[in-house]
Amino acid sequence: YDIVDHGQINPELGGEPALRRLHEALRGNGVGLVLDIVPNHMGVGGSDNAWWMDVLEWGRQSPYATFFDIDWEPPDRGLTNRLLAPFLGAPYGEVLASGDLQLRYEPETGKFAAWYYEHRFPIAPQHYHHILAAVDDSEFARLAQEFGRIGLRQRDRAAARADAERASASLRSLAAREGGAAKVEAALAAFDAKADDGRDRLHRLLERQHYRLAWWRAAADEINWRRFFDITSLAGLRVEVPEAFDATHELVLRLYAEGVIDGVRIDHVDGLADPRAYCRKLYRSMQSARPDRTPLIW
Numbered sequence: 001y002d003i004v005d006h007g008q009i010n011p012e013l014g015g016e017p018a019l020r021r022l023h024e025a026l027r028g029n030g031v032g033l034v035l036d037i038v039p040n041h042m043g044v045g046g047s048d049n050a051w052w053m054d055v056l057e058w059g060r061q062s063p064y065a066t067f068f069d070i071d072w073e074p075p076d077r078g079l080t081n082r083l084l085a086p087f088l089g090a091p092y093g094e095v096l097a098s099g100d101l102q103l104r105y106e107p108e109t110g111k112f113a114a115w116y117y118e119h120r121f122p123i124a125p126q127h128y129h130h131i132l133a134a135v136d137d138s139e140f141a142r143l144a145q146e147f148g149r150i151g152l153r154q155r156d157r158a159a160a161r162a163d164a165e166r167a168s169a170s171l172r173s174l175a176a177r178e179g180g181a182a183k184v185e186a187a188l189a190a191f192d193a194k195a196d197d198g199r200d201r202l203h204r205l206l207e208r209q210h211y212r213l214a215w216w217r218a219a220a221d222e223i224n225w226r227r228f229f230d231i232t233s234l235a236g237l238r239v240e241v242p243e244a245f246d247a248t249h250e251l252v253l254r255l256y257a258e259g260v261i262d263g264v265r266i267d268h269v270d271g272l273a274d275p276r277a278y279c280r281k282l283y284r285s286m287q288s289a290r291p292d293r294t295p296l297i298w
Contacts, residue, residue: 001038001043001228001267002042002043002233002234003038003043004042004043004049004052005048006042006250007247007251009251019260020260032262033262034261034262034265035252035261035264037252037264037266038267039237039239039269039272040228040236040239040267040269040272041227041228041234041235041237041271042234042235043233044232044233044234044235045087045232045233046119046233047119051067051068052064053120053122055068055070055083055210056083056121056122056209056211057123057124057210059082059083059210060072060081060210061160063243066238066241066243067238067241068225068226068235068236068237068238069225069226069235069237069238070083070224070225070226071224071225072224076224078212079222079224081210082209082211083211083224084214084218084223085211085212085213085214086214086215086216086219086222086232087116087213088213089216092213092214092215095215096202096203097193098193099192099193101115101116101206101213102114102115102116103188103202103205105175105184105185105188107172107175107176107181109168110168110169110170110171110172110175111123111168112128114205114206121206121209121213123209124208125147125150125163125164125167125168126147126148126150126160126164127209128144128167128171129144129145129147130201130204131144131187131190131191131205132147132171134190134191135186137183139174140187143170143171143174146163146166146170147164150163150164191205216232219232228271238273239272239278240272240274240277240278245278252264253285253286253289254289256286256289256290257290259290263296263297264282264286264296264297266279266282266297266298279297283297
């Protein structure tokens with residue numbers, strides 16, 4: 001139910017190699033294999049869903065923004081072009097004051113993110129300049145300006161991402177130099193919520209993001225995206241969007257084309273926008289993948 005990557009078999013279960021070994025063992029005993037799939041929702045929260053992380057980082061500019069059923073213009077004007085992120089264990093003000101929200105630098109990617117226990121909330125690249133401006137260094141100041149200019153390219157998705165990738169590469173390089181890591185830590189210290197001024201800086205930074213952090217109880221009244229029932233860790237998917245359908249079914253159709261699976265069973269098909277249209281499209285896709293067989297769908 002809480003799948004975070006439609007492009008791979010769970011590595012904790014052995015991944016695709018283990019699935020293929022299972023297929024061979026079943027075939028050797030005259031048994032077929034039907035794959036149970038969940039096209040209706042994905043697991044969100046935490047830090048594992050790359051699509052969800054991208055939406056938090058880039059907002060409506062993310063290529064995955066249309067994959068999730070998000071109302072970007074809800075009645076609450078405070079959520080215009082933002083999504084509610086009700087993953088906090090207490091009201092936002094209390095969590096902020098507790099110091100449990102921490103701004104971190106991720107050296108592998110050159111990115112910044114706010115963390116709340118296992119939950120990761122990416123900082124939009126165009127706002128990195130607010131962080132880097134806290135460093136007393138000319139090179140970091142120049143890089144802060146470079147990140148700040150990303151906001152001017154918002155209408156050009158490809159250009160904005162390219163700018164962000166170049167600037168993040170420069171940040172990784174600067175941080176890896178002698179003394180660089182210490183300067184990044186100094187910048188992060190300026191956003192330490194355990195101090196009054198740091199708490200204020202962190203709050204202002206978070207208020208600029210494509211999401212609004214909230215207590216989990218706020219979801220009942222304020223949430224602006226579809227969940228699976230009322231489970232905040234399961235976000236609804238819009239498989240009626242062609243790109244979303246293709247991305248969520250690429251692996252399934254490949255496994256079917258290769259004969260690794262013999263059919264699929266659709267879980268919660270009644271939760272889709274148009275179950276009949278979805279099943280017809282899946283049938284045609286499976287038929288195209290293996291013209292020699294009649295698709296098997298439950």
